[in-house]
Structures are given as C-alpha cells and as structure tokens.
Amino acid sequence: MNPSSPTTSAYPVVAANGHVTFLGAGPGDPGLLTLRAVEALAAADVLIAEPEVLDVVRTHARAGVDTPQLTIADEVSAAAKVPVIRDAANLVMEAARSGRRVVRAVTGDPGLDGNAAQEMLACATAGIPFEVVPGVATAVGVPAYAGVPLRGGPGDQGADVRFVDARNASARCWSEAGSSDGVLVVSATLETVSAAAAELVSAGRKPDTPLTVTVGGTTTRQRTWSATLGTIATVFKQGKVLPSPEGARPVIAVVGEHGATARREELAWFESKPLFGWRVLVPRTKEQAASLSDQLRSYGAVPHEVPTIAVEPPRTPQQMERAVKGLVTGRYEWIAFTSVNAVKAVREKFEEYGLDARAFAGIKVAAVGEQTAAALVEFGVKPDLVPSGEQSAAGLLEDWPPYDPVFDPIDRVFLPRADIATETLVAGLIELGWEVDDVTAYRTVRASPPPADTREAIKGGGFDAVLFTSSSTVRNLVGIAGKPHNVTVIACIGPATAKTAEEHGLRVDVLSPEPSVSKLAEALAEYGAARRDAAKEAGETVFRPSERRPGARRRRTT
Numbered sequence: 001m002n003p004s005s006p007t008t009s010a011y012p013v014v015a016a017n018g019h020v021t022f023l024g025a026g027p028g029d030p031g032l033l034t035l036r037a038v039e040a041l042a043a044a045d046v047l048i049a050e051p052e053v054l055d056v057v058r059t060h061a062r063a064g065v066d067t068p069q070l071t072i073a074d075e076v077s078a079a080a081k082v083p084v085i086r087d088a089a090n091l092v093m094e095a096a097r098s099g100r101r102v103v104r105a106v107t108g109d110p111g112l113d114g115n116a117a118q119e120m121l122a123c124a125t126a127g128i129p130f131e132v133v134p135g136v137a138t139a140v141g142v143p144a145y146a147g148v149p150l151r152g153g154p155g156d157q158g159a160d161v162r163f164v165d166a167r168n169a170s171a172r173c174w175s176e177a178g179s180s181d182g183v184l185v186v187s188a189t190l191e192t193v194s195a196a197a198a199e200l201v202s203a204g205r206k207p208d209t210p211l212t213v214t215v216g217g218t219t220t221r222q223r224t225w226s227a228t229l230g231t232i233a234t235v236f237k238q239g240k241v242l243p244s245p246e247g248a249r250p251v252i253a254v255v256g257e258h259g260a261t262a263r264r265e266e267l268a269w270f271e272s273k274p275l276f277g278w279r280v281l282v283p284r285t286k287e288q289a290a291s292l293s294d295q296l297r298s299y300g301a302v303p304h305e306v307p308t309i310a311v312e313p314p315r316t317p318q319q320m321e322r323a324v325k326g327l328v329t330g331r332y333e334w335i336a337f338t339s340v341n342a343v344k345a346v347r348e349k350f351e352e353y354g355l356d357a358r359a360f361a362g363i364k365v366a367a368v369g370e371q372t373a374a375a376l377v378e379f380g381v382k383p384d385l386v387p388s389g390e391q392s393a394a395g396l397l398e399d400w401p402p403y404d405p406v407f408d409p410i411d412r413v414f415l416p417r418a419d420i421a422t423e424t425l426v427a428g429l430i431e432l433g434w435e436v437d438d439v440t441a442y443r444t445v446r447a448s449p450p451p452a453d454t455r456e457a458i459k460g461g462g463f464d465a466v467l468f469t470s471s472s473t474v475r476n477l478v479g480i481a482g483k484p485h486n487v488t489v490i491a492c493i494g495p496a497t498a499k500t501a502e503e504h505g506l507r508v509d510v511l512s513p514e515p516s517v518s519k520l521a522e523a524l525a526e527y528g529a530a531r532r533d534a535a536k537e538a539g540e541t542v543f544r545p546s547e548r549r550p551g552a553r554r555r556r557t558t
Helices: 035-043 051-058 088-097 114-126 138-146 171-179 193-202 232-238 261-267 286-298 318-329 340-352 370-379 393-399 424-431 452-460 471-481 495-503 517-537
Strands: 019-024 046-049 072-076 083-085 101-106 130-133 161-165 183-189 210-215 223-228 250-255 279-282 302-305 309-312 334-337 364-367 412-418 435-446 465-468 489-492 508-511
Touching (some): 019 114, 046 051, 051 101, 088 114, 114 130, 138 250, 171 193, 193 232, 223 232, 309 471, 318 340, 318 435, 340 435, 393 424, 412 424, 495 508
Parallel strands (some): 019 101, 161 183, 279 302, 279 465, 334 412, 412 435, 489 508
Antiparallel strands (some): 183 250, 210 250, 309 435
C-alpha cells in the first residue's frame, strides 16, 4: 500500500486546540459508512452526532468515547418544519478547544448540510484544524435503494438532474423546478410532500408526471409509493398514510419522466428482499446468535436476539480438570466436540493452565456442526473428523471408525459436553469399541426473562417469525417469555424441535431441510419469498406476518 496515500497514514498528533472531523454518516444503512469514516470514528475522543445517525456511528467508536447529546429545541423551524438543533457548534468548539479529537457526524454528506458548513466556518475562524469525510448523500443513496436510478438509460445520460430541499425552498426555487423538464430529487417530509407536489404543478409541471416517494430510505423501515404529482395526495389518503406521532418523517421524492421510472418494481432490489422488514426473534445466546443474525440481515430482516439459556461452569470442576490434564499426558486417542460451548469450555481451561492449541498434538479431533468446527479453527485446531452427512451426534457416529487395537494405540475418547446432553453419542461410541470419558464441561440453565416490552411483543404478535434451533430453546423461551402469538411464523431446525414446538401449542410453518442454523435461516427466507410472490400474484398488498389481518390462513413449508 502506498505510504503517501492520505488514507493509509495515522491521524496527525492533535494540536493544543484539538481537531474536528466533519463526517457524513450516509442515509441510514450502517453499511454505507466509508472506510475513512470508520477510521476517524475509531480515533475519536468526542463523538457529536445527530440523533438519527448516533447508533450508526457509535458502533465504530472506541470504548469510553464521550458522546454528549445534542439539545433539540422545543420549537421547530417554520420553514423546514423539522426540529432545531441548538448547541452543536458550541459542543464542537468546546470539545476541540480542550485539545481533543472531535468527530461531528451528520446524516448524508456534510457538504450538503448547511449547519455543518457553518460549524466548519467557525472552526476556520477560531484556528481549529478540521477535515471533511464525505458520506453517501441521502438524495442519491435513497433513490438507489428504492430502485429509482436518477438516469434511466442511454437516452437519459444527458438529462438534467436537480436537487430541491422542499423544507427550505423559496417561490423562485419552485418556479425554476416547475419550468424544468429534468428529473427532480426533492427532500421533504412525509407530511409535506403532497404540498410540494402541488407547488410543482402550480409552477408548470404536468399533473401526470411520475413520482416516487420513499420514507425510511436505506433502512429496513423503508417504504416507497409510486404515483404522479396529481395523485400522490389521493394515494396517501387511500393508503391511510398518516402523520407520524414521533414528528415529521423525512422523505426523498423523485419526480420526472425517465426510462427507469416505469420499471421500479423490477429494480427495487432492497425492498424485495425475502424477509424485508421482518422482525425475527432469535432465541440463542449472544455468541451463538451473531452469525445467524448476520445472515438474517442479508435477507432484509431485523433480528432480535433473546438469550434463552445461560452457560455456567460445572458445579464440580475436578472431573474437567482431570480430563484436560489427561489430554496432555496422552490418555486419549480422540476428543469430540459437539458444540461451540464445549470448545469454549476446554479453551478456557487450557488458558487457565497456560496451555494452547499445541496440547492437541497427537490427538484426533472430531466436531459436529460448522460453527463448532469454525470455533476450533479459530483456536488453532483443524478437526480431523466432521460428519459428512447430518450434522448431529448420529451423523458423527455414521463416520466414526470402530476401535482397532492394531491402529489405535489408545482406546479412550474425551467427550466434553453439556450437563443435559443426550446419551446417543456415548452409547454409539461404546458400541464401536471405545471407552468414553463423558465429562460435564458446562451447565446450561434457563436465562433471565427478557425486558417487558420484548415479552409483550412475543405474546402480542410483534414479531414476524421466531427461529427455534433446539427443543430447549422452545421450552426456555415459552418459560421465560410466554408462547409466541399465532400470527408469528414458527421455524424449527428439525423434527425433534418441531415436535417440542407442537407440544407447546405452536404451529410449525417452516422446517429446515438440514439440522443447520444457516439452512434454517435459508428456509425461512424461502418461505418469505414464496409468501411475497403469492401476494403479488393475487394482486394483494404484501404484508408482514405481524401486519396480517386476523383470520388469514398460513401455509406450512417443509
């Protein structure tokens, strides 16, 4: 990498009067932050962010970063009809003058933010060094996520594209926009976009000019309406699009005749994701849920992790201690890991004794499941045996070699596992001629109940789906939070889990084709896609399950 590149060098030493980075956080999708933005956030001493993007940027800031809250005035700007942020400039200047590194994060791009420009001028006047990290502009990013390219094809390459902020537009601005025949990108609010459309018609635009309106752009709350300047008010009225109780909601409207407008349904890649906007309950421990949640997000879902079990050390650690010492002294031919928690328990014991992965030298290692194998690889151990078929104890036994005194100098297997594990693997190994040290490496206990609002959402139909990855997750979730509402789609990892769900009065809608959490998420996505396609084919509005009208029938997929 070129050391002269400005993006590869570390940030300069902060001067006595500090340093300010004006940073564009994009329209809302955390994945749209630039690499430079992430670098600046990691180096920040103070993070001053608009409320809309605070959660987006705070993830990348270091632990302990100071995040003073911006004060929102009680009144709103008469022209913009949006809340007034009063003290941003004062906070920036005060923090910088104390010699700290400040990141001032704004929605979209700071170059299109008038307040940020004023704060830059204040820094320049005060002699405070600053830099600007551009972000994806809201007026450009939102149409891209809505499937509305601002230039729709070869014939549109020379077309005029104008940007109008309806919240501050003057009469002259409307007059110029109305007389233009190019594409207009209008920043407005959901409550005022109909009035903006009327202004454009009054200024000369034809009432039948196509219009798209997107709210919550680039987030899983995104929704887009297609209409014309003359019909948008009627579309909102028929769709019962009401003012938000939280206040004015910003929208991006794209106005104009261009090739891509009529094909928005084909180009709407984001809102057409199979689980777009679905709130999916993931009842697993936080460590276990991470990769599953990432996969669900790739399908457009909003995962909500609720631990149903807590992992604790065994009540009597002596058995585990003897087994780990036996690994070092050559007591075992094999060690078999059936869960990530088992890997974690052995690894923690290794670290307690000052051991590392080299202690596995000469020992064959077996693992059940992709995540278990990945946890071993992260530890520095490559498994010698993973099931070629079903990722379960039964699948492992299918591939496990029988004991052969000629080729196996030692006949003993170390099996670290949970206190509530089944005896299937132990019995099978004994039948194959092996001696098994069945050791409790950890205990699983029921987790504490989730917060009251989560429990209410579970019982009241606030979640669109729940993924059950074991029978214990079914029992524990019902025990700590109650039974999911009957509108919630129930997805189970296998027949045993589905049976437990049905025993608890739940209707199973999705059954994973394989006992794998990734296949379970994939099966739910296929269910969501089929549900969406069926609604569109019937000419119906696509509802999430939590929005579905009472009495609607649901199909079971396997």
